[in-house]
């Protein structure tokens with residue numbers, strides 16, 4: 001076999017990128033798509049020349065000729081049931097973050113993937129951001145010595161914040177900082193987080209019942225400290241989809257990465273000043289793709305075809321989830337939370353996470 005047949009479920013923004021990436025790459029044989037919005041289904045079917053295009057995702061899971069399922073549907077309550085059905089059917093699965101809403105669900109998905117001996121990964125696309133990959137490499141190869149702290153501050157615009165906040169009431173930690181927690185946990189492997197303290201700040205999103213920013217401090221088992229600021233309320237006039245600042249400090253060196261996407265400015269009479277190419281998944285620019293999601297998508301197909309480890313181990317995604325749930329509980333109780341979470345704390349954290 002030198003090709004894989006792929007199904008993409010939910011071909012909105014991210015699923016659309018993944019479906020196009022598959023359609024354009026020779027590693028993908030037949031492409032199938034499932035999408036509940038009829039206009040979007042027709043648009044993506046035409047753009048990808050999909051072998052089948054349906055509003056019934058379960059019919060794709062039931063097909064024996066499909067090897068890989070990519071799940072990009074929203075709202076996020078769909079992630080667990082769709083991934084469970086796909087894994088149980090023996091498909092290799094790439095699931096967008098968040099892996100699930102409950103830690104028990106994440107555990108179950110990981111167990112099913114192990115039982116079925118299939119690849120299961122979570123879409124932490126920023127692993128394919130070259131600046132973040134460089135930070136990881138510089139820690140692994142010893143360039144930076146022993147790490148002492150990591151800081152990531154990321155802000156997205158309030159339009160995108162509202163798109164997310166209007167479909168599900170998950171915190172900035174769960175929906176945005178999750179990428180940066182994943183980055184820090186990945187950089188710091190095999191250390192484990194032992195304590196989390198988090199605070200919310202409220203502004204324009206208060207009326208949605210959600211914070212504008214969430215600031216989280218994570219202490220690792222050897223004392224390394226990680227600080228993550230996740231904001232979702234930059235004014236829409238600042239046309240920069242995501243703006244990020246990263247500091248990784250070690251005993252022998254440091255990396256300061258400006259990922260604020262201010263290195264290209266487009267100024268038009270119609271739309272004013274814009275900072276293009278600044279979305280987290282990236283976008284196609286004619287013959288090339290600028291950003292991480294296309295490479296991430298094909299990398300998963302390569303992992304399946306050549307039996308390589310997928311970039312994101314779902315157990316690390318589960319650890320990241322425990323951290324952001326602890327962050328939500330901490331912000332709710334106004335106190336630091338020790339990890340691992342107890343069963344009682346998991347229930348309280350869920351209530352604090354999903355408003």
Ligand SMILES: NC(=O)c1ccc[n+]([C@@H]2O[C@H](COP(=O)([O-])OP(=O)(O)OC[C@H]3O[C@@H](n4cnc5c(N)ncnc54)[C@H](O)[C@@H]3O)[C@@H](O)[C@H]2O)c1
Pocket residue numbers: 009010011012013014015034035036037040055057072073074075076078096097098123124125126280281
């Ligand atoms: N890695 C990243 O950089 C990144 C960026 C944005 C979003 N995300 C994650 O990706 C996921 C998708 O986000 P998005 O912005 O693409 O969302 P989106 O709302 O643009 O797309 C989701 C699509 O799923 C479709 N859908 C809903 N129910 C369906 C069903 N039952 N069957 C088939 N299709 C169905 C919707 O019609 C919609 O087109 C989210 O969970 C989000 O957390 C990841």
